[in-house]
Amino acid sequence: MVNIGYHAARIQGKFNRQRYKSKISQTVKSSIKTTQNVPLSVYSLSCERDLAEQVASIRSFISNVGIPKTFTVISDGSYTNLSCQLLCSIHPCVEVIPIHKFIKTDLPQCVSDYAQVHPMGKKLSALMSILIDGATIYTDSDILFFPGGIDLVELANLDSQVCHYLPDCSNSLDSRILYEDMEKINPVNAGFILFKHELDWSFAIKRLANLVGTPSYFTEQTIVHLTIHHNRGVPLCSQKYVMNVNDQFIYPDKFASKKIAVRHYVSDIRHKFWMSRKY
Template identity: 65%
Template sequence: MVNVAYHTARTQGKMMRSLYKAVIPQIVKLPISQTQKIPISVYSLSCERDLPEQVASLRSFIRHAGIPERFTIISDGSYTENSCQLLEGIHPCVEVLPLEQLKRTDLPQSVYDYASQHSMGRKLLALMSIPINQTTIYTDSDILFFPGVSDLVELARSDNTSSLYLPDCATKMDDRVIYDEREKLNPVNGGFIVFKKPLDWSFAVERLSKITELNHYFTEQTLVHLTIHHNQAKPLCSKRYVLSVEDQFIYPDKYAGKEIALRHYVNDVRHKFWFNALS
């Protein structure tokens, strides 16, 4: 039997994304009702393909969380000059920075090799290169923020030095860098991280250096998972910081609402992103 609700939701999401993409030049000119400044720096890695999601995600962060000291969009190199201008036109706190300009030059060669061969390697390079001088957030472009994210201000001002991570709803890892099954416990999603201090990546990168084929999609996420736990980071509340695909095959977005802080709309539920992009 055809799941009408599921296919209707996917079709609607696709149509809404197309419409949003067509009017991005007008959307970026719309003022964002927000005056509160927050002592946070934000970074997001994205590409030309993800421009609509990046615009919507960025605007939702400023609207609901506040105006960060800077919101840096790391371009993988594919953003056009016009797209960079559109993104920077959203708010004065926004800057677009090529990964080539941001990347550190003192990392192990295995990291650069991975970045040259796989898009997820470029994400690992970006995460390892983000300067952490204060509370700093990394967020994927397929995350929408909701009114409940206002507690990030309290996290930023807290004296607690533990970084925070988004719990994953599935265990998808590259077993080549897992040396003990217990290392798979409490899976980390690399789509949203609150850095309270610089992380020690050496534990995971040492394992990366022993891999010869760098084409596994989940290598980056597994290395992030290992690093996060090696640095004793703490999980964010999964009821407020949501990553779930349980509502994949029904029509409505089961989790969106003013009570949650964010939802990471991973591939299985990406179409639902567009149900709330203008909320």
């Protein structure tokens, strides 16, 4: 039997995205009604293919959380000059930096090698290169922010220096660099991280250096997972910081509301990113 609700949602999502993309030059110039500055620096790695999602994500952050110190888009190298200009037109806080100018020059060789063979290696190199100066967020471009995201300001102002992470809804990890079953507990989703201090990556990077075979898609997330737990990271509330695909095969977005802070619209539910958002 055909799942009408699921297919209708996918069709609507595709249509809404195309419409948003066709008007993106006007969208980036439309004003965002907020004057609240927030003590956060934000980073996001994205590519030309995801320009529409990146624009919507930035606008949703400014609308619902506030104006960060800077919102830095790290280009994987594929953004055109026009797209960079469009991104910077969203708000004066937005800047675009190509990844080759952003990453540290002294990254471990295994990380540099990973970046040469897989896009997620580029993401790992970007994460390890973020300068943490006060509360700092990394967010994927397929994350939308909601009114509940104002809680991020409170987290930013806490004296606690712990790192907060987005709990994953499944164990999407590279088992080749997990040496014990207990290391699979409390999986981290690497799409959203609130840093309060520089992380010690050495524990997990040793695993990457010793990996037999080529790093894969989930190798990066596993390195982040091991690193955050090694640094005693704290999970964000999964009811407000949503990484969940249980509504994949129904029409509505079951989790989007004014009460949540963020939702990560991973590939299985990417069409829901565009269901009703107007950023």
